[in-house]
Amino acid sequence: MSIWDELARHGQELIAHAAKRLQFHLPTEPVPSHWPRILARNVPLARELSASDQERLLRVARLLLDEVPFEGCDGLVLTDEIHVTIAATASLLVHRLPYPRFTKLVRVLVYPDTFLPVKAWSPRDQTVLEPEATLGQAWMSGVVVLSWTAVQRDAAQSADENVVLHEMAHILDAEDGIFDGVPLHDDRNQGEVCAATLQREFGLHRDAVDSGEAGTLSDYAARNHAEFFAVATEAFFCTPDLLRDRLPDLYLQLSRFYRQDPGGASVQR
Numbered sequence: 001m002s003i004w005d006e007l008a009r010h011g012q013e014l015i016a017h018a019a020k021r022l023q024f025h026l027p028t029e030p031v032p033s034h035w036p037r038i039l040a041r042n043v044p045l046a047r048e049l050s051a052s053d054q055e056r057l058l059r060v061a062r063l064l065l066d067e068v069p070f071e072g073c074d075g076l077v078l079t080d081e082i083h084v085t086i087a088a089t090a091s092l093l094v095h096r097l098p099y100p101r102f103t104k105l106v107r108v109l110v111y112p113d114t115f116l117p118v119k120a121w122s123p124r125d126q127t128v129l130e131p132e133a134t135l136g137q138a139w140m141s142g143v144v145v146l147s148w149t150a151v152q153r154d155a156a157q158s159a160d161e162n163v164v165l166h167e168m169a170h171i172l173d174a175e176d177g178i179f180d181g182v183p184l185h186d187d188r189n190q191g192e193v194c195a196a197t198l199q200r201e202f203g204l205h206r207d208a209v210d211s212g213e214a215g216t217l218s219d220y221a222a223r224n225h226a227e228f229f230a231v232a233t234e235a236f237f238c239t240p241d242l243l244r245d246r247l248p249d250l251y252l253q254l255s256r257f258y259r260q261d262p263g264g265a266s267v268q269r
């Protein structure tokens with residue numbers, strides 16, 4: 001059995017385990033009465049959801065906050081607004097999944113503004129770089145680091161990027177143990193089709209960027225497969241109509257994976 005088969009098998013077991021636990025852990029009681037106001041104010045991407053989907057989103061956010069410790073850094077005091085804004089935005093990715101949780105996520109660190117990573121590596125060849133001020137990071141160990149300023153920026157405008165979605169997409173990508181730009185699917189055949197599409201679209205995008213053309217996604221997505229998936233996820237939620245028009249195959253695979261069609265109804269498998 002190859003390492004890839006081992007990883008896939010491990011992933012199937014992990015998802016089955018998570019789905020089983022979900023039956024006991026998705027909170028059923030009403031969320032605090034002020035949470036919907038925070039959602040309405042700070043998570044513009046949730047405004048298109050139905051009332052029942054918004055309610056489910058907040059219960060998934062509550063599950064995330066119950067299970068994953070958040071920590072304020074550089075003197076930032078965490079408030080309900082910070083907790084709910086980040087958790088509800090992250091939950092946009094998983095609230096339609098049969099296992100709406102981040103199995104790999106162990107901690108969320110929130111800085112008031114930009115932060116300096118301890119180490120930085122080149123995304124292309126993994127050489128060590130001089131650290132630069134950063135707005136978000138996701139580590140293979142399951143830690144996500146966020147700038148509250150960046151989160152607020154994304155909450156305040158109809159942005160075409162979103163740091164929470166980006167870093168949490170990396171955490172989904174890491175569920176099978178590698179940042180390879182292919183998230184773990186509970187249906188293996190669907191996962192293989194999705195992987196082939198992501199591979200092909202990444203190659204086309206990198207070729208376009210290398211030849212100086214403007215792609216549908218940002219140049220940053222050409223850095224490696226993991227960044228391509230994270231940036232594509234941002235586009236799927238932030239500018240879904242554009243992604244569907246320009247890159248319909250990619251849109252379809254993301255729509256099947258997230259079980260959502262951000263411009264319309266939920267996708268049935």
Ligand SMILES: [Zn+2]
Pocket residue numbers: 166170226227230
């Ligand atoms: Zn990234």
